[in-house]
Amino acid sequence: MIKKKALKDEFIYEETLKSGLKVAIHPKKNYKKTLVSLQVNFGGIDVCYRYDNQIKTIPTGVAHFLEHSFFSNNGRNLAEEFSKHGASVNAYTSKSITAYKFNCIDNLEYLLGYFLETFIKPDFSEASIQKEKRIIKHELNMSDDSIHQDLHRKLKKMMYTDLGIFSDVGGTVKDVLTLDSDLLDDVFNVFYHPMNMSLTITGDVSPEKLFKQIKDHSYNLYNWPIYKSAERIITDTKRTVHNYQKAIPLNDTNIIAYSIKIPNQTFIDFDREFIHIAVGTIISNAFGLASKNFDIMKRQKLMNVSFSANSTIERDYGFINIYVQTEHVKKYSKIIEEMILNIGRLPLDEELFNLDKKMIMGNYITIFDSLSRIHDFLCNCVCEGIDIETYLDQVLDIKIEDLDPIKALFTKENIYSVKYLKAVK
Amino acid sequence: MENPIKKTINGIDVYYIISDKFKTITWSLVFTHPQGLEKINEYYFLSNALVDNMKKYPSNVIKYRYLSSLYGLDAFGSATSIGANIVNHFVITYPNEIYLAEETELSKKAFIFLNEMVTNPKLRNGMLTKKVLKDNLDEAKELHKILKSIKDMYSYYRFSKVFYQDKPNLQYNFPENDLLDNVTQTSLMDTYKSLFSNDAVSIFVTGNFSEAKFDEIIKNNLNPMIKNHLVKKLKKQYPYNKNNEVKVIKEYDEVSQSRVFIAYLTNVEYFSELHPAMAVFNSVFGGFDQSKLFMEIREKSNLAYYVDSTYIPDENIVVCSLSCEVKNETLVVEKIKSILEEIQKGDFTDELFRQAKDSCVSSLNWISDSQSQYLLQHIKAFHTTDKKYDLEDRINQYKSVTREAVIKVANTLVLDTIYMYTKAGGSND
Numbered sequence: 001m002i003k004k005k006a007l008k009d010e011f012i013y014e015e016t017l018k019s020g021l022k023v024a025i026h027p028k029k030n031y032k033k034t035l036v037s038l039q040v041n042f043g044g045i046d047v048c049y050r051y052d053n054q055i056k057t058i059p060t061g062v063a064h065f066l067e068h069s070f071f072s073n074n075g076r077n078l079a080e081e082f083s084k085h086g087a088s089v090n091a092y093t094s095k096s097i098t099a100y101k102f103n104c105i106d107n108l109e110y111l112l113g114y115f116l117e118t119f120i121k122p123d124f125s126e127a128s129i130q131k132e133k134r135i136i137k138h139e140l141n142m143s144d145d146s147i148h149q150d151l152h153r154k155l156k157k158m159m160y161t162d163l164g165i166f167s168d169v170g171g172t173v174k175d176v177l178t179l180d181s182d183l184l185d186d187v188f189n190v191f192y193h194p195m196n197m198s199l200t201i202t203g204d205v206s207p208e209k210l211f212k213q214i215k216d217h218s219y220n221l222y223n224w225p226i227y228k229s230a231e232r233i234i235t236d237t238k239r240t241v242h243n244y245q246k247a248i249p250l251n252d253t254n255i256i257a258y259s260i261k262i263p264n265q266t267f268i269d270f271d272r273e274f275i276h277i278a279v280g281t282i283i284s285n286a287f288g289l290a291s292k293n294f295d296i297m298k299r300q301k302l303m304n305v306s307f308s309a310n311s312t313i314e315r316d317y318g319f320i321n322i323y324v325q326t327e328h329v330k331k332y333s334k335i336i337e338e339m340i341l342n343i344g345r346l347p348l349d350e351e352l353f354n355l356d357k358k359m360i361m362g363n364y365i366t367i368f369d370s371l372s373r374i375h376d377f378l379c380n381c382v383c384e385g386i387d388i389e390t391y392l393d394q395v396l397d398i399k400i401e402d403l404d405p406i407k408a409l410f411t412k413e414n415i416y417s418v419k420y421l422k423a424v425k
Numbered sequence: 426m427e428n429p430i431k432k433t434i435n436g437i438d439v440y441y442i443i444s445d446k447f448k449t450i451t452w453s454l455v456f457t458h459p460q461g462l463e464k465i466n467e468y469y470f471l472s473n474a475l476v477d478n479m480k481k482y483p484s485n486v487i488k489y490r491y492l493s494s495l496y497g498l499d500a501f502g503s504a505t506s507i508g509a510n511i512v513n514h515f516v517i518t519y520p521n522e523i524y525l526a527e528e529t530e531l532s533k534k535a536f537i538f539l540n541e542m543v544t545n546p547k548l549r550n551g552m553l554t555k556k557v558l559k560d561n562l563d564e565a566k567e568l569h570k571i572l573k574s575i576k577d578m579y580s581y582y583r584f585s586k587v588f589y590q591d592k593p594n595l596q597y598n599f600p601e602n603d604l605l606d607n608v609t610q611t612s613l614m615d616t617y618k619s620l621f622s623n624d625a626v627s628i629f630v631t632g633n634f635s636e637a638k639f640d641e642i643i644k645n646n647l648n649p650m651i652k653n654h655l656v657k658k659l660k661k662q663y664p665y666n667k668n669n670e671v672k673v674i675k676e677y678d679e680v681s682q683s684r685v686f687i688a689y690l691t692n693v694e695y696f697s698e699l700h701p702a703m704a705v706f707n708s709v710f711g712g713f714d715q716s717k718l719f720m721e722i723r724e725k726s727n728l729a730y731y732v733d734s735t736y737i738p739d740e741n742i743v744v745c746s747l748s749c750e751v752k753n754e755t756l757v758v759e760k761i762k763s764i765l766e767e768i769q770k771g772d773f774t775d776e777l778f779r780q781a782k783d784s785c786v787s788s789l790n791w792i793s794d795s796q797s798q799y800l801l802q803h804i805k806a807f808h809t810t811d812k813k814y815d816l817e818d819r820i821n822q823y824k825s826v827t828r829e830a831v832i833k834v835a836n837t838l839v840l841d842t843i844y845m846y847t848k849a850g851g852s853n854d
Contacts, residue, residue: 007448008524030446032790083715084776086783105790131727138730142748144681145576250679253570290489298485301560304567325571355493362496365520369447371794 001211004389010368012378012388013207019220020195020227024382025207028371034203035103035375036112038119039383042191043096044169045162045314050231051190060163061136061171062187064093065179068132070100073122078115087111093169096315097383108205109213116219119197122188124181133176140170147248147420151257152321155418158244159261162235165317194219195227198382202375234316236264242412245419253325255420258336260410262318270405272313273386277395278406279311279320284356285348286339287322292349293339302332329421337415344410353400364392428813429629429803430636434643437653441639442631442803447796449518450532450632452539455804456513457625459656462601465504466608467616468511469600470561472502474613475515478557480547491538496520496528498535500542507739507808509659513620514804515543518797521632532634536642543620544648552614562608565600580684580846581746587674588688588742588842592664625656627807631800658808663741665692667839675845683754683847687745687761689838695738696810701785701823702830703743707736708781709773709831710765711745715780717764717773718745726760728753739805743838751848758843769835771828778828785823792816 001015006026013025044064048057070091071078082089087104100119104111143149149168156166170176201210214220266275287293287309297303306325312318322340326332367373381388429440458468482488492498498519505512517539522531546553573579589595630639669690693699704712711718711734722732732747749757767773792798793816806814 031794033787033794079714083713083780083784086780086787088714088784088787103787105787131724134727135723135730138682138727138748138750141681141750142730147574252573253567255574288489289485290493292486295485301563304564304571306567306571325567325574327567352490352493355490358495359493359497361525362498362520365448365524366497366518369449369796 001207004387006388006391007365007368013211014382015211017194017215017220019222019224020193021214021220022198022382023211023214024198024200024378025205025210026200026202026374026378027205027207028202028374029204031204031371032105033103033371034105034108034201034205035371036101036108036115037200037375037379038100038115039198039200039379040098040100040192041096041196041315041383042098042187043094043315044167044171045095045164045234045316046191046230046232047164047167048233049190050233052228055233058183058187059171059175059178060167061169061176062179062183063098064170065132065136065176066184066187067091067093067098067100068136069124069128069184070118070122072128072131073118073124075123075125076118078118081114082111085111089115094314095165095169099379108203112201112210112213113217116214116217119192120219120222122185124184126181129179129181129184133179136170136176137173140168140173140176143168143170147251147255151255151418151420154244155257155259155416158241158416158418159239159259159319160317161237161239162317164234189225190230193224193227195224196229198379200375200379200382202371202378232316234264236317239416242415243417243419245417245421247423248420249423251420251422254327254329254422255325256323256329256332257418258322258340259416260320260322260340261414261416262313262320262406262409263414264317266406266409267316267318272315273384275318275406276311276313277398278403279313279318281353281356281398282343282348282403282407282410283309283311283320284359285352286343288352288356290352290355297332297335300328300331300335302326302328302335329419333417333419340410340415341412344408348400348403348407350400357396360395361392364395428815432640434628434640435647435649437643437647437651438627439643440627440629440803440807441634441636442629442800443634443636444631445633447632448521448524449796450521450535450630450634451516451518451796451800452536453629453800453804454515454539454543454651455627455629456515456620457507457627457656457658457808458511458513458619459623460511462511464612464616465511466565466600466604467613468504468513470558470565470608470613471617471620472504472513472515473564474553474557474561475542475546475617476500476502477560478546478553479542480545481541483547495531495534495538496525498538500538502542506661507805509661510656510808512808515539521634523633532639533642533646537646540646540648540651544650546617552610553617555610558608558610558613562605565602565605568600569602576678576680576846577684577748580844581686583676583846584686584688584842584844587672587844588686591672595661595663621650621652623654623656626651626653627804629800629804631796661739661741663690663692665690665741665839669839669841671840671843673843675847677847677849680751680846680848682748683751683845685745685747685749685754685758685846686842686844687758687840688842688844689743689745689765690841691741691743691834691837691839693834693837694741696806699830699834700738701819702826703738703834704736704785705778705781705823705826706768706831706834707734707743708784709768709777710734710743710835712736712781713784715777717768717777718747718761721764722747722757722760728757728760732757732761739809742841754845754847762840765835765838769832769838771832775828778831782823782826786820789816789820789823
């Protein structure tokens with residue numbers, strides 16, 4: 001195990017085990033809870049891939065369905081068992097990953113053993129598959145009521161032709177109803193190999209003891225087949241329609257979203273972490289609280305608490321979102337488009353760029369206060385292969401000119417917008 | 426974490442919660458007002474106006490660049506209710522300078538900033554400006570429109586309106602939309618002045634710091650305008666009547682799923698002897714993923730994606746919330762009522778009871794892992810009971826809750842409101 005210094009009194013212990021599972025353990029003295037996450041490099045985007053020299057296309061929502069299914073497999077009920085031991089278990093699926101999580105105060109050794117056992121050889125019963133179909137149908141219907149989700153769906157559909165990107169993580173009800181245990185088994189065999197997974201533990205724990213337990217566990221000792229990586233297939237075709245607007249009956253406000261698409265080529269030229277840092281720095285420079293643009297919009301009352309500027313950076317695609325609900329549609333649109341294009345045309349605000357470094361340092365220290373925030377950050381580092389020991393220095397070492405290739409993406413051909421407006425009475 | 430050290434500096438009650446567990450320092454300057462609801466919007470606006478309207482940092486660019494130079498110091502104001510008093514908190518959090526090689530004066534600069542925020546706003550002719558008032562009013566109105574576009578939040582907002590409509594002087598919505606136009610430049614300024622002439626003031630500090638150093642920082646930098654006054658701590662008086670007439674309200678919108686809220690009143694009081702039993706009851710009822718509501722309604726009957734219950738101890742209420750198909754809403758309400766009746770009769774397993782207690786203890790433990798939560802519990806405890814918040818003692822109280830106590834508190838529940846945010850013509854009524 002390798003000991004890495006993340007802060008002057010914070011250390012992370014990492015090792016890749018015999019099975020291929022990457023493990024990171026972060027002891028947090030005096031914290032009551034322990035958080036554990038098992039992450040699978042398989043998410044909602046993965047609907048088309050090459051495996052064993054064959055191209056496979058699967059229905060949307062399989063990753064999310066598998067996530068639900070693991071709670072009840074091999075006649076075991078995860079939530080029930082964890083609850084019996086005073087712990088709780090949860091999971092989520094994003095576009096890039098599926099993550100299974102539990103937290104406990106006591107019984108870590110037993111719970112970790114039980115947890116890992118779950119992922120060796122699943123057996124999903126027909127009854128539990130049918131039950132999950134009914135539950136997921138409810139879940140998907142709930143999102144139908146959200147005008148914001150509808151708007152973001154529309155925006156993604158304008159930017160991308162790839163079904164894996166623009167579809168919901170949960171898939172469509174139609175696709176979900178077609179799923180069966182054979183398909184779930186096939187997908188499990190491709191993606192749920194320890195070489196494609198990572199385990200992160202944060203809490204008042206002994207790394208030596210835990211590493212020994214995990215190494216000796218049947219999950220690590222299991223005779224896993226030789227790992228064959230699936231090659232994910234993403235299509236990124238040029239789009240012609242960049243703007244869309246419609247009036248929504250009963251809407252009391254105008255909802256406006258702009259997106260700046262990060263082309264697929266950028267993900268080939270740069271690693272995801274650099275894109276993440278560069279985009280975050282540019283957004284802060286252009287639209288953060290200390291930016292001149294923020295002040296201008298605030299003074300002109302073009303924005304309010306609904307305003308947000310953030311990014312979605314997934315494994316193979318990404319975009320920047322700028323969102324607002326405003327009364328001033330025309331004026332806001334004109335100014336925000338100009339501001340977006342100016343990012344590409346003009347130099348960044350150097351004074352703010354330098355001040356942001358202090359803020360980044362402060363935020364990095366602050367993350368260690370919250371068990372869940374530092375745990376999530378560490379999960380991301382392990383999953384992405386980021387070296388936490390050098391992470392902060394790398395971020396602080398970035399020079400303003402290093403951001404030029406990302407800054408150059410802020411051009412008309414990458415900008416898309418969707419406006420849902422109040423219907424004229 | 427250690428319990429707070431209480432002392433008086435420059436006439437102000439100061440509470441230090443010193444611990445080496447966390448990497449940040451948080452200061453909370455707390456103003457407790459003698460008035461109740463009548464100035465609700467003014468207090469809410471003040472919490473924003475003072476943060477956004479500093480004389481020394483007249484624009485966002487100047488202010489937030491300064492805060493970036495303080496390593497991203499986070500500053501905010503909030504207005505909330507503790508008991509029947511309204512309380513304004515002005516809070517700053519920043520990384521502890523022990524992790525910053527070149528910085529030794531950060532805490533001093535941070536405390537000076539906190540003082541500036543509260544005591545030195547931009548004024549014109551001795552008043553908070555018209556622009557400040559207009560900006561706050563406009564923002565509050567826009568906030569309401571934004572809320573309306575988020576159906577889950579809006580349905581809860583509407584439910585709370587219905588629940589409180591027959592409970593005058595108890596509703597705490599910040600801001601109170603119906604009273605917005607009553608706020609004037611004069612009423613806002615009078616409320617601001619009353620912070621310094623009428624309010625009880627206290628300072629809470631958490632983090633890993635030297636007591637002597639922080640004593641000096643406060644002594645030398647606390648603005649003399651900030652003075653402590655005696656304020657009567659008011660308890661909320663909830664109407665509680667076993668023969669309560671139940672309000673059943675449906676409101677309609679274009680929705681594919683119905684949002685249902687069911688509110689029950691209890692006479693079990695905040696921090697009372699039965700408070701832990703009520704929390705355990707809530708876990709048995711709908712408070713975690715093995716609760717009766719979750720198992721019966723979601724897992725067995727698949728009638729809802731989410732269904733839960735929440736105990737709000739300082740409001741004396743338990744609220745069930747769920748989302749279900751419109752055609753099932755009446756069926757689900759009846760199921761919830763019958764599940765409550767089962768608990769009232771003691772029809773729940775020992776295993777569920779044990780797990781529910783564990784779930785509550787686990788949530789309590791979570792408090793000590795969060796600096797902000799721990800701080801808030803201390804502020805509430807001092808306000809409500811004048812005692813230190815003793816986490817270990819509370820955990821022991823929860824551990825010793827009996828089945829009988831859970832049944833007893835379950836039988837205090839009185840159905841008050843059934844609210845459905847639903848689609849017209851979709852129900853099987």
